[in-house]
Amino acid sequence: MHTLVYKKLYYNKKFGQNFLKDKKIVKKIINFINPSCLDILVEIGPGLGALTEPICRIVDNLVLVEIDKNVLYFLEKEKYFHKLLIFNQDVMSFNFEKLSIIKKSMLRIFGNLPYNISVKLILYLIKFSNYIIDMNFMVQKEVANRFIAQPGSKMYGRLSIIMQCYYDIKLGFDVGANAFSPTPKVQSTFLQLIPKKIPLYPYNKINFLKEITFLSFTNRRKILKNSLLHIVNKKIFLNLGIDIYLRPEDLSVIQYCHIAHIFYLYKNKC
Template sequence: MNIKILKKYFPLKRYGQNFLINNSIINNIIEKINPNIEQTLVEIGPGLAALTKPMCQILEELIVIEIDSNLLFLLKQELFYSKLIVFFQDALTFDYTKLFYKKNQLIRIFGNLPYNISTSLILFLFKHIAVIKDMNFMLQKEVAERLTASPGSKSYGRLSIIAQYYCSIKILLNVTPENFWPVPKVHSMFVNLTPHHHYPYFVYDVNFLSLVTNKAFQNRRKILRHSLKDLFSEIILIKLDINPRLRAENISIFQYCQLANYLYKKILKK
């Protein structure tokens, strides 16, 4: 897009917008997503249509969710606009499950996500995980590393556990700052999240997993005996074969699921 137009519609800081401008990267992303004309695809934040335009060259219909009226105005000037189903809405309030019932098929979600909402949005999408085929997002490198982190690493935390409980996650591309406008101060990664067909971990209620991980990582420098003392005694931790002197980042997803299930049963008995 013309730089004059870019300057006229300068990204609004509150939306955390950084637009992709490298065609080679864009084509690589489209190839990684591998869209099919028979699928229901949803783009979050089409922005300046870097991904939207090539997607519309493949698809007959593309659903887009955009909150910035300036960017929607620009989209309306494009020849491919007739192929779009546009929702002028916050992606954090959109009803993806309702869309699934309307289309009667699993939905594929993709987008170059604003850095300031990416974590909140991914956690929100997990609430609709049953209707999602896969998700492909451009994310801040730090967020991508948190999603894929293993126990014992500095990046490992609550997001790692919840995300890996729901999905198989792969980093598909590393993207340097100069491939965006405005140029961000951070590196990015393009990531695929595919919901598990058969969950590798079992919990009776994921809300308990959320509760336990939230409690554990609120004070990640504390050992479990202290950070989880309101939920589990030291004796119970030992009984579950979990060392009470370890910190939150040293506990596996399986062990957090054990803790969540113990708490579920305990409350159920009351």
């Protein structure tokens, strides 16, 4: 039998919970993360402990961020509970910088992320990149494919550009829907995100990159001449070697960084 069995399960739909139950997948994830007893590990959304328990066999202390008090009720009954430092709060308000400073170490973050917050959370974590070694997450397969999409492909877009600016992305393996309970309607991928030591665009100016990519991809059918010329001069495009008759999916990540920088300079002159 390769599934983890729980006597009682309480699913809260608003938290997008799909608990991991396949023991083979759990073992594969642990091998992929390759945790060390010296690591400061942070698990986001531990669920009913499918990953928490085997990680606690390796480390003496594990930080958990979990919003659902019902989940914490289950974890309180486990033998490894004394090893846990638990923050019962919304991860979108959690201060990873503060935790890193308290622990006097950079963090390794992992988790089987709820699909409804995965992208939002990963983008939120960008600002804590200087305090993170790596992040190992289960996400929707389609989202993982968007992360790594290259210029010219249908999947390439805002998310591809922003992710590739700030992270080195390593796809691990795909996970079928039957590995979870309740069973989701989508396939999943386990992956690793390593913050770039030198990002392609500064963290503190990310809003300019977000705005440029938003304007570009709001209507993918529009050429750059129609989507960006009202904020970036035609001559600047020529200086950057960018054809204004290209569509947004035709530009590289670096080219979007250059445009965002020009946009930043323009805004600061106004």
